[in-house]
Amino acid sequence: MILVNGEHSELAPGATVQAVVARLGIEPEARGIAVAVDGEVVPRAAWGTFALSDEARVEVLTAMQGG
Template sequence: MQYTVNGESHDTAPITVAELVASITPAASGVAVAVNGDVVPRSAWDRPIAAGDAIDVLTAVQGG
């Protein structure tokens, strides 16, 4: 199954949004996800990623 994460193409077995986020960052908070331009609340991260989805994973960074 192919999908895009932060502009990079990926080809893996089916996974959920939560599994994808866990594979990208160990952060337990400060993470936002959008799928096809729609923000996905953390309560919906158990949704599966579909072929062709464009996913953006953003993490908060401290600093100034």
């Protein structure tokens, strides 16, 4: 089961990071977005080719107001 921001996702293994980002309603060229998979940064250039394993933990992050 792929976890996206701590929640179970219906995405099948082999889905790309790009697919995860798209499901969250984020445009591919949106600024201020970063993705980590299993504790490693996935650069934007690799979103379209990075395939997720069955146990992948995906974090999709963005800017938040903060000190």
